[in-house]
Amino acid sequence: MWDHLTEGLAVTVWEPGPQCQDEVPLLYLVRVDPERYRFSAYHFRDEGLSAPLTIQEWQQRTGASVLFNAGLFQDDYSYLGLLFKGGRSLGTKRHPHWQGLFVAEPVAPGVRKARVLDLAVDAFAVDAPPYREAAQSLMLLDRHGKARVRLTGKRAHQTVVGEDREGRILLIKTADVVALWELALCLRKGFLGIHQAMAMDGGTSSDLLIEADVLVNRGQGSEQLPWSPLVDGSGMRHIPLPSVIGALPRDKTPQPSKAPSPLKGP
Structure with missing residues (x-):
């Protein structure tokens, strides 16, 4: 049962339990309609910041209704793989083995405004990107229902970006x-x-946040809701994230960039 927060934004929780052999914990799910919400990628260096921000700090900076962590990064916080913002490259070269690419805000009209590309079959021209926003990471489950990850037994917190039918x-x-x-x-x-x-960065970097004002505008508190940890962060560990992706209503004016954070770099 989806709980509709605003037009184009819904949230629910799903506890798979025996349906998945009790191997998968409770899942928080947020469903976003790209016709109502636009997506933007952010990297702290592109924002003129000296160090990564926590997801709450990213929300305060961007004003996004929903924020989630992007893909993997190197020790110096450089993004691993393709990362585009406004048609500009913020990442490194295309990762040769990662086939998942979240894309949004197409250049051409009449195209779906956000989707997951499978680079094993879908084209993406780096020199003339067809989408203004893009973030590369691991393909998790393809359109044929095939799992695209290895059976390693390694367990961690996970963030997944998918698309429904x-x-x-x-x-x-x-x-x-x-x-x-x-x-x-x-x-x-x-x-x-x-x-x-597709699977974004996992472990301690796995993070997902819903703006508290969404509930205020709805006239409802979050304390009694099963998905309240997505709003108040309870039970979750939030570490600074070098790169995030935000979703904002299409009728909302983007917040101007704020002054660089006084946080010191490593």
């Missing part, structure tokens, strides 16, 4: 650790509306 974007955050292989199989078996999905 109606073209809406699904943001998924695990409430506890899980192996990507089991998560992929569980989504395929138990979440029949999912079309394909």
Whole structure:
């Protein structure tokens, strides 16, 4: 049962339990309609900051209604793989083995405003990007229902970006650790509306936040809701993130960039 927050934004929780052999913990899911919300990628260096921000600080800076962590990064916080903002490259070279690419805000009219590309079959021209926003990471589950990760047994908190069969974007955050292989199989078996999905950075970097004002505007507090940790951060560890992706209503004017943070670099 989805809880509709605003037009184009809904949230729910799903506890797979025995349906997935009790191997997958409770999942927080946020569903975003790209026709109502636009997506923007952010990297702290592009913002003129000296150090990464926590997801709460990113929300204060960007004014995004929903924020989630992007893909993986190197020790110096450089993004691993493709990362585009406003058609500009903020990342490194295309990663040769990672086939997932979240894209948004197409250059050409009449194209879906956000989607997950499978680089094994979908084209993406780096020299003339067809989307203004893009973030590369691991392909998790493809359109044929095939798990695209290895069976390693490694368990961690996970952030997943998917799309459903109606073209809406699904943001998924695990409430506890899980192996990507089991998560992929569980989504395929138990979440029949999912079309394909990719895994963003996991572990301590896994994070997903809903703006508290969404609830205020709705006239509802978050204390009694099963997904309240997405709003108040309870039970979640938030570390500074070098790169995030935000979703803002299309009728909302973007916040201007604020002065660089006084945080010191490492």
